[in-house]
Amino acid sequence: MSASGGHGAGGSTPAAGPGLPVGPKPMPRRFHQARWDEPIVFELSVPGARGVLPPETEPAVADIVGDPAAALPPGIRRETPPALPELSQVHVLRHYDRLSQETLGVDLNIDVGQGTCTMKYSPKVNDQLVRSHRLADLHPLQDPSTIQGILEIMWRLERMLAEISGMDRVSLQTGAGSAAIWANVSMIRAYHAARGDGALRDEVITTIFSHPSNAACAKTAGYRVITLYPDADGYPDLGALRAAVSERTAALLITNPEDTGIFNPRIEEFVRVVHHVGGLASYDQANANGILGITRARDAGFDLCHFNLHKTFSTPHACGGPAAGACGVTDAIAPFLPRPTVETDGTRYWLDDDRPASIGKVRPWYGVAPNLVRAYAWIMSLGADGLRSVAETAVLNNNYLMAKVLEIRGASAPYAAGKRRIEQVRYSWDELARDTGVHTEEIGARVVDFGAHYWMSHHPYVVPEPMTLEPTESYSREDLDEHVAILRTVAAEAYADPDHVHGAPYASTVHRIDQETLDDPERWAVTWRAYRRKYPIAGGAATGPSAGSPAGG
Numbered sequence: 042m043s044a045s046g047g048h049g050a051g052g053s054t055p056a057a058g059p060g061l062p063v064g065p066k067p068m069p070r071r072f073h074q075a076r077w078d079e080p081i082v083f084e085l086s087v088p089g090a091r092g093v094l095p096p097e098t099e100p101a102v103a104d105i106v107g108d109p110a111a112a113l114p115p116g117i118r119r120e121t122p123p124a125l126p127e128l129s130q131v132h133v134l135r136h137y138d139r140l141s142q143e144t145l146g147v148d149l150n151i152d153v154g155q156g157t158c159t160m161k162y163s164p165k166v167n168d169q170l171v172r173s174h175r176l177a178d179l180h181p182l183q184d185p186s187t188i189q190g191i192l193e194i195m196w197r198l199e200r201m202l203a204e205i206s207g208m209d210r211v212s213l214q215t216g217a218g219s220a221a222i223w224a225n226v227s228m229i230r231a232y233h234a235a236r237g238d239g240a241l242r243d244e245v246i247t248t249i250f251s252h253p254s255n256a257a258c259a260k261t262a263g264y265r266v267i268t269l270y271p272d273a274d275g276y277p278d279l280g281a282l283r284a285a286v287s288e289r290t291a292a293l294l295i296t297n298p299e300d301t302g303i304f305n306p307r308i309e310e311f312v313r314v315v316h317h318v319g320g321l322a323s324y325d326q327a328n329a330n331g332i333l334g335i336t337r338a339r340d341a342g343f344d345l346c347h348f349n350l351h352k353t354f355s356t357p358h359a360c361g362g363p364a365a366g367a368c369g370v371t372d373a374i375a376p377f378l379p380r381p382t383v384e385t386d387g388t389r390y391w392l393d394d395d396r397p398a399s400i401g402k403v404r405p406w407y408g409v410a411p412n413l414v415r416a417y418a419w420i421m422s423l424g425a426d427g428l429r430s431v432a433e434t435a436v437l438n439n440n441y442l443m444a445k446v447l448e449i450r451g452a453s454a455p456y457a458a459g460k461r462r463i464e465q466v467r468y469s470w471d472e473l474a475r476d477t478g479v480h481t482e483e484i485g486a487r488v489v490d491f492g493a494h495y496w497m498s499h500h501p502y503v504v505p506e507p508m509t510l511e512p513t514e515s516y517s518r519e520d521l522d523e524h525v526a527i528l529r530t531v532a533a534e535a536y537a538d539p540d541h542v543h544g545a546p547y548a549s550t551v552h553r554i555d556q557e558t559l560d561d562p563e564r565w566a567v568t569w570r571a572y573r574r575k576y577p578i579a580g581g582a583a584t585g586p587s588a589g590s591p592a593g594g
Contacts, residue, residue, distance in 0.1 A: 068526035072492035073548040075142035082136055083569045086126035092133055124570075143550040145494050151520050153442070154485075154494035156465050156509025157252070157300050159330050159352035167356075167418045171411035181406035185391045191410055192390035196383045198417045199367075205428070206326070206346050207339025208369030213408040214379045218327045219254040220403060221347035221366030222294070225323045226258045227400040228345065228370065228377040229292045232321065235377075235398065242291035242320070248277045250299035250467075252325055253499050264291060270503075275303050275456020282314055290320035297324065298331065300499065300509065301455075302439065302462030312342035321345065321374075329353040330513055331436045331464030334429030338369065345370050354416035365412035379403045434514035435464050438521060442466075442512050445525040449532050451476060455504050465511035467504050470532075474506045479535040479542045481506040486553060487534070487545035491527040 098106075110118060128136070146152065152160045170176070179188055199211040215221040226245070233239040245259035248269045256266045267285045272278045277295070293315040298304040305311065312322040324338040324346035330353050338346035350356050350365035358364070370378060380399040381392035392407060423431065443466050446452050451473025454466050470481050485495035485508075498507035512521055535542050546552070558564045566572035 068523055069491045069530055072490065074492070074550050076550050077139040077143065079136065079139045079143070081569065082126045085128055085132060085136060088127060090127045090129050092128060092130040145489065145492070150492050150494060151516065151524050152494050153510050153512040153516055153521070153524050154488065154496050156496045156511040157328060158358065159328055159511060159513055160358065161355055161513040162515040163355050163357050163415065164419065167415040170418055171414050176410065176414060179410070189390055192383055194417050195408065195413055196385055196390055198413055199383060201420050202348060202367050202369060205333065205337065206369040207337035208346060209372045210370055210375040210378060212368045212378045212382065213413055214404055215366035215368060216404045216409055217364035218347065218349035218366050219258065221368050222254045222258045222325065224368050224379055224400065224403045225345045225347055226262045228374055229321050229323065230262060231377040231398065231400050232374055233291055242289055244289045245292050245294055246282065246285050246290060247294045248299060249503055250301050251294065251296035252300065252327055255294035255296070255325055259294060271456060275301060276307070277305055277311065279307055279310060282311060286314055286318045286320065288318060290315060290318050292321040292323055294323045295325060296327070298463040301467045302465040303457050304463050308341045316342065327352055328464055331432050331439070333432040334425060335432055344374055350412055350416040355419045356412040356415040363409045363412060365409045365416065381407060431514045435512070438512040438514065438516060439464055439466065441518070442510060442521050442525065445521070446528060449529050450536065451532050465509060467498055468508045468510065469504050470506040470508060473532060473535055477535045477539045479539050481508055483542050483545065484508070484531055486551065487531045487542045488527055489549040489551045490546045493524060493527050
């Protein structure tokens with residue numbers, strides 16, 4: 042199907058005739074995503090359909106085993122079977138293959154638009170490692186003597202991350218970056234409580250361009266959050282920090298480089314100011330992609346830090362999970378680490394649960410083992426020099442991309458004028474929006490027509506009409522040029538024919554969000570059962586806000 046004629050992603054390319062060479066594809070290339078109007082799997086269910094017919098239990102086996110359900114306590118036995126979808130094998134295959142064709146992702150598209158999330162290429166060999174029965178068949182309740190291999194990998198990964206961050210101890214228990222921030226906040230609270238001033242120290246300081254999870258976790262833990270805004274150059278305001286600290290300061294939680302891509306050159310002074318009043322400093326290194334092997338949290342004086350292994354260390358995001366976080370701490374904070382910790386005497390490994398000062402468990406079991414193995418393999422394959430090369434390439438890619446984006450009419454990069462950025466940039470389309478009436482959300486909807494991804498920013502939109510790009514080390518110069526070509530085309534469309542951009546997308550399964558539904562919790566239905574309760578099926582068609590969609594689109 043042609044994507045030309047005003048509704049596709051790009052112009053048409055003449056077909057090559059007999060004997061004629063095929064010329065280079067124009068940039069941006071044409072794109073049209075498969076659309077299946079695919080129902081959810083429950084709607085495809087047909088009573089009695091089966092994908093697999095297991096053999097009947099042999100009478101001799103049944104006589105020995107008996108009824109397995111009879112061994113279950115009455116309180117956990119189902120009164121009725123679970124309402125699972127019933128499909129044949131071919132219908133299951135079609136369903137998930139169709140869904141896979143309706144996605145954007147790094148394996149199909151240029152994904153530099155997923156700014157602040159470090160969407161890099163994850164080597165497929167690492168997936169082969171975690172699918173091995175040697176890992177897949179492990180159970181967290183096994184005796185530690187039977188899982189020495191995975192415990193050794195965890196212990197070695199902790200030591201690697203300790204070296205990368207400069208910290209003394211690392212915990213891999215947390216299941217995501219936000220969970221790691223929560224664990225760090227909990228350790229900060231426990232540290233001050235152990236010193237007798239936990240009740241007094243009830244304030245946490247962060248910055249507006251730090252990841253919002255820092256403020257959210259501190260607030261959830263009961264702290265009053267003080268947010269610093271940038272100075273005229275875009276750096277966190279040191280004078281504002283000095284005015285904010287006091288004997289009530291529990292900690293500074295800060296991302297560096299911040300989500301603008303700007304590295305705070307006075308970060309050591311920030312830490313000294315907080316330490317001077319008895320507070321702790323926690324370094325959010327979720328996006329450490331541009332500083333690996335170049336700078337470390339401990340070198341700037343931090344007491345705690347965390348990494349997102351599903352960002353910097355190339356384990357998949359997997360649609361938001363399973364993720365993996367890693368908390369690093371100095372010896373002074375180590376007694377408060379989540380329990381258990383992985384320990385070794387040089388010959389064997391075990392999980393130490395006897396830690397009386399610990400903040401306790403922050404997730405079941407110990408970490409997301411498949412992602413820990415992926416991160417371990419990634420680090421081992423690169424080595425120390427390779428990690429630094431990752432950072433250098435990511436910074437080079439980012440600054441090349443910035444130079445190209447700033448050539449596009451209507452685009453700008455607020456703050457730190459003329460300065461380099463680290464691993465990402467938060468751009469602004471404010472000029473384009475004022476000139477054309479086309480907003481960043483609409484640019485994003487049009488970008489997907491070219492098979493690319495686009496991300497704006499965290500709220501609040503301190504940078505007006507934001508766009509955040511992070512190319513990482515995974516992308517070639519040709520990839521970056523193609524992404525720039527897409528942005529340049531959409532910007533030109535906005536100036537020439539704003540209504541065309543207003544109406545996007547045309548060639549993608551991505552749709553406009555029904556903001557009215559999104560803002561009304563009474564209309565939400567996050568499970569199939571809840572959807573059926575709120576929006577009964579009448580005559581084979583859903584009667585909800587939009588057919589087949591609990592979210593209105």
